[in-house]
Amino acid sequence: MRLFLLSALLHGLIALRLLPALASTAAGALASWLLLSAVLVPMGLMARRFARPPRSDRLATAGLFALGLFSSLFVLTLARDLLSLVAWGTGVATPAWLRTSAEAVPLLALALTALGLLNTRRTARIKQVEVPIAGLPPALEGFTIAQISDLHVGPTIRAGYVERIVERVNGLQADLVAITGDIVDGPVHELGSHVAPLAGLRSRHGSFFVTGNHEYYAGAAPWLAELRRMGIRVLLNEHVVIEHDGGTLVLAGVPDYSAHHFDPAHRSDPAAALAGAPPHAGARILLAHQPRTAAAAEQAGFDLQLSGHTHGGQFFPWIYFVRLQQPFTAGLHRMGRLWVYVSRGTGYWGPPKRVAAPSEITRLRLVASPSWAGSGPTPTQGGVPHR
Template sequence: MTETSEPRSGATEAEEEPGSRLQRLLRYLPLIAPVLLWTVPCWVLLYAGQNWPLAGTLVSTVLFALGLIGMPLAMMRGHGRRQQDRAAIVGDTLLGGIWVLFTWSVLLGVLLRLALTVAGVGDGEDRARIVTWSVLGVSAVLLAWGYVEARRVPRVRRLDVQLPRLGAGLDGTRVVLITDTHYGPLDRARWSERVCETVNTLEADLVCHTGDIADGTADRRRAQATPLGTVRAAWARVYVTGNHEYYSEAQGWVDLMGELGWEPLRNRHLLFERGGDTLVVAGVDDVTAEASGLAGHRAHLAGALHGADSELPVLLLAHQPKFIDRAAAQGIDLQLSGHTHGGQIWPFHYLVRLDQPAVAGLSHHGTRTLLYTSRGTGFWGPPFRVFAPSEITLLVLRSPRQPASS
C-alpha cells in the first residue's frame, strides 16, 4: 500500500504544479506590476541610448523612483481602511498616467524605433531622442483628452433591439441604461445632476442602473448620489448591485436607492404591461455578493424569475457580463450589464476580455439571448478615458410582430 501510494502522490503533485506556479505568480502580481509600469518607461525614456545630461537623467530617475514608491502607498491609503480621498486622487491619477506612459513607451519604443532604423533616420542617439519626445507628446495629449472624456457628461448612445418574443403592444418601449457611476474621491455632484438631466430628456419608460454606484459608503457619497432621485421614468426606475457595493456597505446602498425612489431588484422581478402585452423585468445581485458574507445577498436567477410566466419575454439586469452564461441557459431575452468600462484606458480592454465574455455593445449568446454591455457612465479610479468613451444608453425595444415606428 505504501509503495503504490507514493508514486500516485508524486504524480498528483506534478499535475498540480503548473497551477500552483500560476497561483504563486498571481500573488506576486501586485508587486511585479508597479515595478514594470515605472521601470519600463524610465528605461525607454532615459537609458535607451539618448545620452541625456547626467543631472537631468538623475533627477528624472529620482522622479520615477518616487512614483514607484508613492503610487502604491497613496492607493493603499486612499482605498484601504483609511479611505483618504486626497490620497486616492493622487494614487489613481498616478496609476492612469503611468499606464498611458507605459503603453506608449512599449509601442513607440519598439515600432517607432524600428521604423526610424529602417528609414535610416539619424544615428542611434537621434532615434532614441525622437522616441522619447514622441512618447512624452503622445502621452500628454492622450491624458489631457482622456481627462476631458472622463469628466464630461456622457453622450447618449441609441439603438433598437429586436426581441422575438416581445408583444406588439410593447413595441417602442424606451429603456435607459446608466451604470458604473462610481461616485468617489473626486466630488462629482454637479456631474451627477447633469447626467440625470440628460436622462430625463430621453422620456424613458424604464430607467436601469446596473450597479457600481460609488466607491465608499452610502453616507459618505450621499451628496453625489442624491440627484438620482430626480430621474424620471414613465413606469419604473430599477437598480441592481455591482461588485463595488460589496467593497463598502452594499445594504446601505440598497436602502439609499430605495429611499431615492428606485426599485432594488434583489433576485426578484416586476411586470411591465402595455397594450395587452407583458414584459418581465428581473434583477440579480452581483456575482460577488455571496462571497461578501452579507445575509441574503447572492446572485439567484431562479429566485428572480420565481412566479413569472415562462412564455413571457424577460429583461434581466446583472452587473457583470459573465452572468450571461446562466441567463442564456434560462432563455433570457435581453441582459443589461456594465462593469467593464469598455476597458476605460486603452489597451486595458484586452485584459478585461480575459475575464468577461463581452467588453462593450450588443452580443448574441445561446439560441435567443442578447447581452448589452455598457461602457459605463462614470469612471473608476484614474480620471481618464482613452478610446473607451462613457455612455448613457437608450435601448428601444422592438417587436417583430409590428413594423418599427420612428
C-alpha cells in the same frame, strides 16, 4: 509596503529603459516625475489610510491621475522596446533614433492622459440602441429603457456630475430606468450626499438597481438600504411584472456575478430571479452587472440582458484585454436566443481617463422581430445598428 515596492519596481523599469537615452534636462524632468509618481500611485489607491476627507479625496485624485499617466508610460515603454528590437535588426537603431523614441514616449503618454482627462470631464452622451425581440406584442413596441451603469461616485465623481446625468436621463422620458451596478467607490457616510441626486430620476415605471462588485467593496448592505430609502427598487434574484398599455414585461435582476464571495445569500441566480414570472410575458429582461452572467441568463429564458462592468476597456490598451475575462466588451451582442447589451459605463473607475471608450447613457428601445423564431444556431456576436 508590497504595493509601494511594486510601484517602485515598475517605475524603476521605465526609468531604466528611457533615461539613458535622454538628454540631461529631459532625463532629470522625467526622473523627478517617476520618483513622485512611484509614491503618489500607491498613496492615491490607499488615500483613506493616510488622510480623511477632503484631504484624502485630493490625495486620491492626484494618485489616480498619476496612475493613468503611469499606465500609458509603461505600455509605451514596452512598445518602444519591441520597436527597438526591430530597429536593431534592420540597422536603423541609431543613437538619434533611440533618443527621439525615448523623448516620444513621455510626450505621447502625457497627450493620451490629457485627452483621457478631457473626455471624463464631459457629461456622458446619449446612445440610442434598438433591440429586436422575437414575438414582441404591439403593446410593448417602442418600450424604452434608460440605462446608466458604473457611475463610480467617489473622489473624482461628485454630486454635480450625478445631477447632470439625472437631468439627461429625465430628458429621455423613458418607460423605466435601469441602473446596472457600481454606482459608488466608498461608504454611505462619505458619498451619500453625492449619490442623492439619483432620487430625482423620473420614468413611467420607476428606477431599478442591481449590485455591482464595487457595492460590496464599499459595504453593500448600507448602500442597498440607502437606495431603497431614495425610492429606487433593488432587485436581488427577483423580478417585477410591469403592465404597460395592455402588455406584460418581466424585469428581473441578480446580484453581481462575484457577490457570493462577500455574502453567500447574494449568489447570482438568473433562474431564481425569473421563477414564478408569468409565462405569457411579452419580454423578459435581466439586469446583471457583469456580461458573463449571460450564459445562465440565456438558459433561464431571458430575451435581453443589460450589463456594464467592462467600461468598454476605458482606455488603451485595456480595451483589448477585457475579452480575457468577459464574453463581450461593449455594445449589442447575441448569445443563443439572448440579446446582451453592455454599457461602456456612465462614469469611470480609477484614473480619470477615457480614450476610445466614451462614457454613455443608453436609451434602449424594444422593437418586434417576427422574422427570427428564437431557435436554431445563432451567432455568438452580432448587433443591430446603433443610432
